[in-house]
Structure formats: C-alpha cells, structure tokens
Amino acid sequence: MAAQKINEGLEHLAKAEKYLKTGFLKWKPDYDSAASEYGKAAVAFKNAKQFEQAKDACLREAAAHENNRALFHAAKAYEQAGMMLKEMQKLPEAVQLIEKASTMYLENGTPDTAAMALERAGKLIENVDPEKAVQLYQQTANVFENEERLRQAVELLGKASRLLVRGRRFDEAALSIQKEKNIYKEIENYPTCYKKTIAQVLVHLHRNDYVAAERCVRESYSIPGFNGSEDCAALEQLLEGYDQQDQDQVCEVCSSPLFKYMDNDYAKLGLTLVVPGGGVKKKAAASPQPTPAGAPAAEEEEDEYAGGLC
Numbered sequence: 001m002a003a004q005k006i007n008e009g010l011e012h013l014a015k016a017e018k019y020l021k022t023g024f025l026k027w028k029p030d031y032d033s034a035a036s037e038y039g040k041a042a043v044a045f046k047n048a049k050q051f052e053q054a055k056d057a058c059l060r061e062a063a064a065h066e067n068n069r070a071l072f073h074a075a076k077a078y079e080q081a082g083m084m085l086k087e088m089q090k091l092p093e094a095v096q097l098i099e100k101a102s103t104m105y106l107e108n109g110t111p112d113t114a115a116m117a118l119e120r121a122g123k124l125i126e127n128v129d130p131e132k133a134v135q136l137y138q139q140t141a142n143v144f145e146n147e148e149r150l151r152q153a154v155e156l157l158g159k160a161s162r163l164l165v166r167g168r169r170f171d172e173a174a175l176s177i178q179k180e181k182n183i184y185k186e187i188e189n190y191p192t193c194y195k196k197t198i199a200q201v202l203v204h205l206h207r208n209d210y211v212a213a214e215r216c217v218r219e220s221y222s223i224p225g226f227n228g229s230e231d232c233a234a235l236e237q238l239l240e241g242y243d244q245q246d247q248d249q250v251c252e253v254c255s256s257p258l259f260k261y262m263d264n265d266y267a268k269l270g271l272t273l274v275v276p277g278g279g280v281k282k283k284a285a286a287s288p289q290p291t292p293a294g295a296p297a298a299e300e301e302e303d304e305y306a307g308g309l310c
Helices: 001-020 030-047 051-067 072-087 091-108 110-127 130-146 150-167 170-186 188-204 211-220 230-241 246-254 263-270 296-304
Strands: none
Touching: 001 030, 030 110, 051 072, 051 188, 051 263, 072 091, 072 110, 091 110, 091 130, 110 150, 110 170, 130 150, 130 170, 150 170, 150 188, 170 188, 170 246, 188 230, 188 263, 188 296, 211 230, 230 246, 246 263
C-alpha cells in the first residue's frame, strides 16, 4: 500500500514538472496545474507516511501558487508543509513555516485565518519553547484586537499570561494581565476583572512589590461592583497579612476556595506565597510583671498563650 502511494506521488511530481516546462509553442509555465499536481503528490506521500517527501511537495506547491500570485493557496501549502514537519517532530521549523503562512494570509486580507494559524503554531511549540509560544499568542491577540474581536484577543492574552507565570517571568506577566484586565473592562466583563486583579496581586507579591500590589487593588475600586465584593475583601485581608508578615493569615486567604479554584498557575502562586521574613507574626505580649517565685497561677496562664494568638 505504501509503495503504491509513493509511486502515485512520484507520478504526480512528474506531471507537475511537465506543466512547468516551456517550449516553442508554450511560452509560459502552467503554474496552476503544476500546483494541483504537487498538492496531489503531497497527499499521496503523506498517506504513505513519507513526510519528508510530502513536505517537499507542499513547498513546491506553495512556490507554484506564489508564481501564480495566489497568496491564499500558497499560504495553505506552507501551512501543510509545516504540519509535515510536525509529524517529523521538527517543531521549530514547523512553526517557522506556519508563521510564514500567517504573514501571507494577512497580505491576502484574511486576518482570521492568519490568527488561527498563529494559535496553532503556539500550541505546537508550547511545551518545547514556551517563550516562542508566548510571542505567538501575543501576535494572535494583536491580530484579533486589530479586527476588534476583543473576546478572542483576551483569550489568547490569557494563554500568554499563564505561560509567563509558569516561567516565572513575573514582570512581563504583570503587564500581560493588566492588558487582559483592560480589555475585560472595555467589554464590561467586570467579574473577570476582579479575578484578574487577584492574579495581578499574586504576581506583584511574588515580585516582592507590595506597593504595586496595593496600587492594583486601589485602582480596581473604580471597577463597578469591586468594592464590597468577596474578591476585594479577600485581597484586603491578603495585603494586610503580607504587610504585617502574618504567614498564617496569608495562607488562610490563599487556601480559600476563591484562590484555590483559579487557573492552576495562579492557584500555585497563592499556595507558594511567603511573607517577607517567612515567619508568623505573633500578637504583642503584655509587659511581664514580676511575680513571686513558684506562683502556679502565673505558670498556667503563660502555658495557655505560649503559642501566640494567630
């Protein structure tokens, strides 16, 4: 079966080459017919699991479409070549071709298709090169934003933000989450703004920037419904605990369902948050009063509060 498909692919390649030849009575290559044959060859090689040959056929098909000024079809062929490279586990090279396809889709005036291609590329490379995936998701978000498709844009920004947090690139993550929050505010999705404020605060505290975290909460008071929400109350309690170096209070807030059931990357930030100094703040003890030696009542009282009142 595989041998039959390979022979079929080779036949289509031979036909394509004939269409490209010129002669005394044929002055111009037939790029359209050649592209069609290269496409058929690619399918045959793919079915035979000869991905290298399938990739080469796709690239020839793309070149033929380019010569015919059929940008959309050329982009499709480059994207298919990228998918053949994916089958060969050559992911960086695959992403390169899909990016090229995306650029051609934009030139052709089909931004939606360009955005979908970039998102696919991001998913391909996410586990291998998260930094590249972040860039691709941000590019995709920009394309959607330019088309005023804000819900799709903010979804891609969210993917980028989570990858940045996972890579502990907190400075960039803080900016990315702020951009998400601005878009959610613009589309009047206020409850999600509250969640993004929690994410921002956690990121800033992991940056050891209490001032920025406090500013996030303060600025969020202008978002309708935030002041008085459980999100606001929890954040105020978190900041108070962090400021007073009360690890118990911080852990209590970060272990609450409000924090635990956030996206996994942000929930982890909460569970690993340590206050400056990393200790538990004890309530200030009253000044010790001199007592007669051997007074049992005083010893009992001291034992009762020996562990502090946290």
